[in-house]
Amino acid sequence: MQAYRASLLHFLDDPDKLGETDSFEYIEDGLLLVENGHIAAAGHWKELSKQLPEHVSLVDHCGKLISPGFVDTHIHYPQTEMIAAYGEQLLQWLETYTFPVEEQFADADYALGIANCFLDQLAACGTTTAMVFGTVHPQSVDAFFSACERRNLRMIAGKVLMDRNAPEALTDTPDSGYDDSRALIEKWHNRGRLRYAVTPRFSPTSSPEQLKRAGQLLAEFPDVYMQTHIAENHDEIAWVKELFPQCEHYLDTYDQAGLLGRRSVFAHCVHLEDAEWKRLAETHSNISFCAASNLFLGSGLFNLKRAVEHNICVGMGTDVGGGNTFSMLQNMADAYKTQQLNGYELTPFKAFYLATLGGARSLDCDDLIGNFLPGKEADFVILDKQATPFLDFRFRHCNTLLEELFVLATLGDDRNVLATYAAGKAIHHRDKTNEAMA
Structure with a gap:
């Protein structure tokens, strides 16, 4: 099992069907648990961390955002x-x-x-x-x-x-x-x-x-x-x-x-x-x-x-x-x-939905990927909101989640991608070479 602490964002349904506030789950201080390449659990750090076995390696990404791949x-x-x-x-x-x-x-x-x-x-x-x-x-x-x-x-x-x-x-x-x-x-x-x-x-x-x-x-x-x-x-x-x-x-x-x-x-x-x-x-x-x-x-x-x-x-x-x-x-x-x-x-909520669960649904594989429901394949990305000095400056002037996601969706690019995981394994890290990830 591997554990990742960060903010978590994933969608449960289309914002145009369920409504924006009910279509996603956002946990500001969250914990993502991955076991054998699949999602074991996703929840609040305060609650889920108490259940962590002693041998689990914890990766702390506080201040960053974890999204489905x-x-x-x-x-x-x-x-x-x-x-x-x-x-x-x-x-x-x-x-x-x-x-x-x-x-x-x-x-x-x-x-x-x-x-x-x-x-x-x-x-x-x-x-x-x-x-x-x-x-x-x-x-x-x-x-x-x-x-x-x-x-x-x-x-x-x-x-x-x-x-x-x-x-x-x-x-x-x-x-x-x-x-x-x-x-x-x-x-x-x-x-x-x-x-x-x-x-x-x-x-x-x-x-x-x-x-x-x-x-x-x-x-x-x-x-x-x-x-x-x-x-x-x-x-x-x-x-x-x-x-x-x-x-x-x-x-x-x-x-x-x-x-x-x-x-x-x-x-x-x-x-x-x-x-x-x-x-x-x-x-x-x-x-x-x-x-x-x-x-x-x-x-x-x-x-x-x-x-x-x-x-x-x-x-x-x-x-x-x-x-x-x-x-x-x-x-x-x-x-x-x-x-x-x-x-x-x-809206940025619809945009992130289209790029994650919406894409998975259109490919008829939302039973396998697209959000952090337990049992799904652990494909996810760690997004760095402070990837550049200007992005750090801009995010410090955001007051709501909508504003943060909109800035990420309109000013963001590959520099914001700190790491990418497929089936629980890192396949990219911004600060390491691809050869090191192979």
């Missing part, structure tokens, strides 16, 4: 090396930067090197779970899952499916995409803390036949995931209408293939039609809100209020490399700004 519901590990690529919007950005970089992932050793760099960055930003795109190459997924397995991370990932409108070196076929994905599912899905996601990049790069084969995989393996993109960019939507004249709208390209459902995550959803909002809600499908990416690529403003009104599960996604940061704190800041422009006040 952040959950990134949409990100591309092969785009790590091209993050912050200049000057293009979505379709041109794919052609100019993304596709050339992804061709390199036919090399398994190269893919493994990028995977390790990527996972180091996630840990440094406090992210412990992510839904991740590989490339069209099966070896890109093998490399990624191998790196995750060594760190004992809860991760979801999949091989990209693309059989058209992409460079030849990055295309598969409906049959080869199905066969490769099936083999990867059988090898990796539910192996340790790993899960698989069937991954058509987006409708323009998959033929109707390939999308149907993706649906076949979901029917054959009902507990796997599906991840893709939708309604990110106006030119993209116009292109989909040209390619799929038989479909009612963009979402229908996926719906006709059987790709909607509880474990389906649709990234962006910036320009959805009314019928698409309704259908996502009917099928209990999920949305990844990628604020930083939507701003960086000039895509538009996601309407979080519509998602709340339709009772659709939403998580946050950094969408690296369309997004220009791995930091969920920085994405909270961008999320707040986008919703201000939409006339919707995103």
Whole structure:
């Protein structure tokens, strides 16, 4: 057993459903007990410390905040090396930067090197779970899952499916995409803390036949995931209408293939039609809100209020490399700004919910992660409010928890992440090297 003393913050439900004051638990002087990689207890120091066995090692982080690890519901590990690529919007950005970089992932050793760099960055930003795109190459997924397995991370990932409108070196076929994905599912899905996601990049790069084969995989393996993109960019939507004249709208390209459902995550959803909002809600499908990416690529403003009104599960996604940061704190800041422009006040409570329990719910793994209920996996992050002299100055002028969380969500970044733990083991410490944590 390990014990950590600090302020504790975790959510029990969505603030929009339960109300802000009842949706979370905040303990100013708290104690988190971890045993065998799981949460043993979380409570008040004054009460829980009396129950500590003598042999337990206590780590004192008084003045700091412990939160569940952040959950990134949409990100591309092969785009790590091209993050912050200049000057293009979505379709041109794919052609100019993304596709050339992804061709390199036919090399398994190269893919493994990028995977390790990527996972180091996630840990440094406090992210412990992510839904991740590989490339069209099966070896890109093998490399990624191998790196995750060594760190004992809860991760979801999949091989990209693309059989058209992409460079030849990055295309598969409906049959080869199905066969490769099936083999990867059988090898990796539910192996340790790993899960698989069937991954058509987006409708323009998959033929109707390939999308149907993706649906076949979901029917054959009902507990796997599906991840893709939708309604990110106006030119993209116009292109989909040209390619799929038989479909009612963009979402229908996926719906006709059987790709909607509880474990389906649709990234962006910036320009959805009314019928698409309704259908996502009917099928209990999920949305990844990628604020930083939507701003960086000039895509538009996601309407979080519509998602709340339709009772659709939403998580946050950094969408690296369309997004220009791995930091969920920085994405909270961008999320707040986008919703201000939409006339919707995103509270810091809702933002932290989306980045923790909300993300876990949208990935259908809130039974395992997302808060500090006993028995859940011990994925957590220790946040330092005094990470810089100015942050220390600013926090000393906060009078309420709402103010503190809002400052953390709008001024915070990776410097605030003192340490990150996965299954009870430190995978990052700001003041130590990643090699020391290995």
